[in-house]
Structure formats: structure tokens, C-alpha cells
Amino acid sequence: DGGITQSPKYLFRKEGQNVTLSCEQNLNHDAMYWYRQDPGQGLRLIYYSQIVNDFQKGDIAEGYSVSREKKESFPLTVTSAQKNPTAFYLCASSIGRGRDTQYFGPGTRLTVL
């Protein structure tokens, strides 16, 4: 059963705490992406990785960090430096070669209290 999984579905944290969101794919995709979605907004790119052990900042990388130690996994850490972390976070992956389509995981809704 191929796909992209994100966990947890809902996450609550206190202000000032770092939190890590999980994203795993078994599609054998090279590229993975993290987006943030706020109410009434489109998706904004946080970080992306086109190959293992390499990643680039997206449009809103400040206050976030990522790692890509394995092809299947691209965890996102929301640090205490992120001023407004409450949002819906979506992970996506794509084949990564040429013109390819991104496929999305189910998302994690993070609420910082």
C-alpha cells in the first residue's frame, strides 16, 4: 500500500517548545517537500529536498529545520524561533526527475497553546 504518511494528525504544544513532525513515503520518490497552510491561504513552501542528504530553503524557512538522512523520511522541526507556528502542515513527494507531480500526505494540524 504505497503512499505518504504524516504523524501525528493533531499536535498540541506549549509555546517555546520545539516539535518534530514526521513524514514518510514508500513511493521511492527522490524529492520531498514541506508546506504550511493557514486559513484562507494557499500552500507556502517551507523546505524541500531533491535528494538524500541535501535540502533547500523554501519561501518561509525561518524558524523551521529539516533533515533528509533517508530517502523515505523528511522530518520537519518547528522551533521556538517560529513566531506563529499554529497551522496545518502538509508534506509532499514527487519522482523528482523532469516534470513531475507532487503527491500529498494527509497533513498535521499543529496548535501551539
Added chain:
Amino acid sequence: EDKVVQSPLSLVVHEGDTVTLNCSYEVTNFRSLLWYKQEKKAPTFLFMLTSSGIEKKSGRLSSILDKKELFSILNITATQTGDSAVYLCAVERNTPLVFGKGTRLSVIA
């Protein structure tokens, strides 16, 4: 700065109506334009458009791209309540996708 603008931002129609959603873009190094449907959680892929004037169809949905005027439209005919969703337009550049804010479509019985 690259940008993608969708209109209208929201739309309410009755079942059976036909709707047209718009997406205009200003992007350097354009590669393709994609449409996604987002119901509750993950966006699901609808179409990828790379060439002007070639309509893509899937059931009651169709889409076309105009690379000269820099826009795309998504048509939905004979709308059903199950078409209620946010429709996202995204443009692929040399770096990853840039998304519009989406159009929220509500279809009422």
C-alpha cells in the same frame, strides 16, 4: 516575485450549474501548471498542463492553459455536492511549486 492569483476566492452554486475557476500567474522559468482539489486534508492531483490550447478532461472537469496570456481555467460541468472543495492552482518553476490561495467552491443541493 513569482505569484499565482486565483479568482474568485469563493463561489456558491446550485447542483447542476457549470462553474469556471480562474488562475493567472507571473512566474519566471515556467514549466507547468497544476490543479489540485482539497476537500478536508491532502490536496489531490487533478491536471498538469504544459502546452497552450490543449484541453485536458477528466469526467465533468476540464482545464486549459494559455501561455501567452498567462492563465488557466478549470471548468466543472453539471456540478454535484461532492465537488465542494478548495481548488488550488500551482505553477512549477525551476524551483518547486508556487500555489495560489485557492477557490472555495460550495455546491448546494
